[in-house]
Amino acid sequence: MAARRSLRAAVGAVMAAVVAMITGCAQLPFTDGSFEKKIPAAIEQASFPVQKAWADKGTDGLTTYLAVGVTLAQDQFTAEDLREMLKIVAANNTINATQFRIYVRDPDDDSIDLTPLFTQLGVQNLLGYGDTINAEDLERVTSSG
Amino acid sequence: MSGAAAIASEIRSGGWAQGLPASGPGGDACAQIPGFAGLLLKYVQPLRELFDELLGNSAEVAGFAATWEDAAGDLAQLAPQFTSARNALAELDGRTVRALRERYEDLSVIATDAAEWTSATAGALRLAARIVDATRSFVCDLLVRLSRFADELFSFTLNPLEAADRIKNFAEAAYDLVQAGGRLANDLLEALFALASLIQRLQPLIDEALTELKEIVAQMLPVVGGVIGTVVGMTVGSALFGPPGMFAGALGGNAVGSILGGAGQNFLQKDADVEELDPATLDEKQREAWELSQKVTDLNSLSDLVRVNGTTDTIGGEGASVIDIKKVRSADGTEHWVVSLPSTQDWQLLGDKGALNDRDSNVALMMDNPAFKAVYERAVLEAMQDAGISPGEDVVLTGFSQGGIMAANLASDPTFPYNTVGVVTNGSPIDSFTVPPNIPVYAFQHENDAVPKLDLDVDSPTPMNVNRVILPPVGNIIDAHNNPNYVASIEKWEQQYQAVYGTPPPGLDLMTGEVIEHSLFTAGEGR
Numbered sequence: 001m002a003a004r005r006s007l008r009a010a011v012g013a014v015m016a017a018v019v020a021m022i023t024g025c026a027q028l029p030f031t032d033g034s035f036e037k038k039i040p041a042a043i044e045q046a047s048f049p050v051q052k053a054w055a056d057k058g059t060d061g062l063t064t065y066l067a068v069g070v071t072l073a074q075d076q077f078t079a080e081d082l083r084e085m086l087k088i089v090a091a092n093n094t095i096n097a098t099q100f101r102i103y104v105r106d107p108d109d110d111s112i113d114l115t116p117l118f119t120q121l122g123v124q125n126l127l128g129y130g131d132t133i134n135a136e137d138l139e140r141v142t143s144s145g
Numbered sequence: 146m147s148g149a150a151a152i153a154s155e156i157r158s159g160g161w162a163q164g165l166p167a168s169g170p171g172g173d174a175c176a177q178i179p180g181f182a183g184l185l186l187k188y189v190q191p192l193r194e195l196f197d198e199l200l201g202n203s204a205e206v207a208g209f210a211a212t213w214e215d216a217a218g219d220l221a222q223l224a225p226q227f228t229s230a231r232n233a234l235a236e237l238d239g240r241t242v243r244a245l246r247e248r249y250e251d252l253s254v255i256a257t258d259a260a261e262w263t264s265a266t267a268g269a270l271r272l273a274a275r276i277v278d279a280t281r282s283f284v285c286d287l288l289v290r291l292s293r294f295a296d297e298l299f300s301f302t303l304n305p306l307e308a309a310d311r312i313k314n315f316a317e318a319a320y321d322l323v324q325a326g327g328r329l330a331n332d333l334l335e336a337l338f339a340l341a342s343l344i345q346r347l348q349p350l351i352d353e354a355l356t357e358l359k360e361i362v363a364q365m366l367p368v369v370g371g372v373i374g375t376v377v378g379m380t381v382g383s384a385l386f387g388p389p390g391m392f393a394g395a396l397g398g399n400a401v402g403s404i405l406g407g408a409g410q411n412f413l414q415k416d417a418d419v420e421e422l423d424p425a426t427l428d429e430k431q432r433e434a435w436e437l438s439q440k441v442t443d444l445n446s447l448s449d450l451v452r453v454n455g456t457t458d459t460i461g462g463e464g465a466s467v468i469d470i471k472k473v474r475s476a477d478g479t480e481h482w483v484v485s486l487p488s489t490q491d492w493q494l495l496g497d498k499g500a501l502n503d504r505d506s507n508v509a510l511m512m513d514n515p516a517f518k519a520v521y522e523r524a525v526l527e528a529m530q531d532a533g534i535s536p537g538e539d540v541v542l543t544g545f546s547q548g549g550i551m552a553a554n555l556a557s558d559p560t561f562p563y564n565t566v567g568v569v570t571n572g573s574p575i576d577s578f579t580v581p582p583n584i585p586v587y588a589f590q591h592e593n594d595a596v597p598k599l600d601l602d603v604d605s606p607t608p609m610n611v612n613r614v615i616l617p618p619v620g621n622i623i624d625a626h627n628n629p630n631y632v633a634s635i636e637k638w639e640q641q642y643q644a645v646y647g648t649p650p651p652g653l654d655l656m657t658g659e660v661i662e663h664s665l666f667t668a669g670e671g672r
Contacts (some may be wrong), residue, residue: 094423
């Protein structure tokens, strides 16, 4: 029994090597990284006043996500402001991301809970800590309103 | 000249034994040590004591010398072998071969250096043994001379006054000889102390050489694995598909061999420096995840535990490993620790980015070798110790993908110093691990996630303590292996469980509760 388990672990290790190789290749950094400049620049031109904006990418398991953050120059941030921000993200995204992580901070650098705003916009699958939406929801929100 | 070679040269020079005899006065004086009777014995006693003290040492020292000589002989044979291996690559070119050649040169230098000081030490120990013998022989010789002197003094008189004078003469002569013998023995002891101190100075240099050796071998493993993989791949590819298969086999074999070699490298790498995370070092994306992790005040469900794995991964990223450790108080007032372990973040496509939880450590952990611990595993153990978890305390281990493999690996390790009270994994192939039957395990797997199936065990029955929960498929095969998607699926599963059974899943109370302490630790390669 123990020998069978060891054999399976060894074969599993080889399989893991093969999958690691294949999935590793899927993560090759041959992507267009221009979103890192395009998205912040476009957000700074948005109708809501902004102090600072940034964009970055990352991997989660086998998927790639795009993370975008903004620090506002005013206290107010509405669902329509969020929709505008998401439209900018969608228009300037240059990577094949399956999820989008969105962060908004007030002028005092305190983070704003976006859950109620995403709900107002009709997001169906709010993920993570209420900061993440998938590509389908992004498409749905940005194609309406 | 290296530090070790410099000390070797000092040892070899014999300066430490200056002034000491390396050979005795000739003849086997110790075989004929005379007896002294009556009054004379007390004057000779110090020399007898010196002789007894010196008696056992030379054989022991000679024994050590022989061991060192054997080691020196073995090491001396290694250097030419490394040179020959290096020369065998002389005709080849390319980045990998150049790297391999350099590693062989490094090995050759270390072997030559080690042979040098090992042989110097062996020579010094031989000399020490000879000096001990010589000194002992001198002491014996002194005893014999005293005996002869006593014979001459007391042969032909019966006059008590004359006898008293002769005893006085003998006592004076014995005193001088005892003084001379004492000085010789004292010099000998000082010399041996000097040699011991020289050899002791070698110790840290030997440790350093060993660390360097491990690092060099660790660096060589992926390359050697790649070469072996290429040969095996070419052979298998050619046998199965003819000449076209040979090329594809070589490519595939090289890649798999490199990864397996990289896994071996994980076992030999030196410990990573583990330290408490400083949030000031984080970029914007990591800082957002760090803030989210700070807002977790309660862990009330399995999905809460799995959600933390997401922030653990994001805070670390590909540049460093992050381990999230929380002290939690359960509803019944008992306390335990929840350790969240990171998944694969560094795919090592253009070299190592720094995270220990990289592509190769996946394979290293799957090998589940109890004799070795991967550098990632050692970092987790150090982080747990630094967090203040005392041996024997209750811990819950959670992780997504490779983090889950690590959780199962630790829980099944009989040397793990903590009391594991629960394991929660998502998207992890953990069926090849034998987690003790008293530890409840939740192993969540999306039906269409290929990664948990890598252990080649899809639907065989699990032990009683392992709850393999197959969740409905999510999106495509890529989307299925994603932590936020797992969190959403597990939340739904828990709601359904509650609706059907009227209670939360069993064992949940052991794993959840209010967070009363929280710390994050980080470690990386090349720090």
